[in-house]
Amino acid sequence: MPNAKVLSEKQAIVAALTDKLQNAAAGVIVDYKGITVAEDTALRAECRNNNVEYAVIKNTLLRFAFNNCGLNELDDQLNGTTSLAICADDPVAPARVIADYAKKLKDKFEIKGGFMDGKVVSMETVNALASIPALPVLQAQVLGTMLAPISALACVLKQIAEKDGSEPQQGGPLTPAGGRPASIQQKSYK
Numbered sequence: 001m002p003n004a005k006v007l008s009e010k011q012a013i014v015a016a017l018t019d020k021l022q023n024a025a026a027g028v029i030v031d032y033k034g035i036t037v038a039e040d041t042a043l044r045a046e047c048r049n050n051n052v053e054y055a056v057i058k059n060t061l062l063r064f065a066f067n068n069c070g071l072n073e074l075d076d077q078l079n080g081t082t083s084l085a086i087c088a089d090d091p092v093a094p095a096r097v098i099a100d101y102a103k104k105l106k107d108k109f110e111i112k113g114g115f116m117d118g119k120v121v122s123m124e125t126v127n128a129l130a131s132i133p134a135l136p137v138l139q140a141q142v143l144g145t146m147l148a149p150i151s152a153l154a155c156v157l158k159q160i161a162e163k164d165g166s167e168p169q170q171g172g173p174l175t176p177a178g179g180r181p182a183s184i185q186q187k188s189y190k
Helices: 004-023 037-049 059-069 072-077 093-108 123-130 135-166
Strands: 026-031 053-056 083-087 110-116 119-121
Touching: 004 059, 026 093, 037 053, 037 093, 059 072, 072 110, 083 093, 093 110, 093 123, 110 123, 119 123
Parallel strands: none
Antiparallel strands: 026 083, 026 110, 053 083, 110 119
């Protein structure tokens, strides 16, 4: 039987993990077998840059936390090496960061499953979430789409203004019939 101190520490870890899972917008569980320390360090840095919390967690502790949150369907995925990536504010970030890294590392890194808003999602959903660009990129795309008509109008107006301002027309209101502006025409004295 485990020591009472060890048992209370594990219960505290499960309680904290349960709280994080309940507050997470989305999360992904990963098999990280074969990843090197340098690759893991790079992954953790990428996760920090995207506000994704990434940690290696014992399967038993994660199973208890999943059961506390109603994510029992993920219990089958909790075998072998397991890590968890969660984000509290961006439901796309964990799937995007982990999927990008899984593509880079090929066979060493595999997504086991995921959840979003307290519900287990399929692998197709995780892959679909991974294909969505980051929030700043989406905002830039929307802004670009909104500004495109205004920019096109400004370019057309600029071209019209340049055309009208650079070439005075022959015989127009500012030029007499002789072709030269009135200030340049010479007067003949006979």
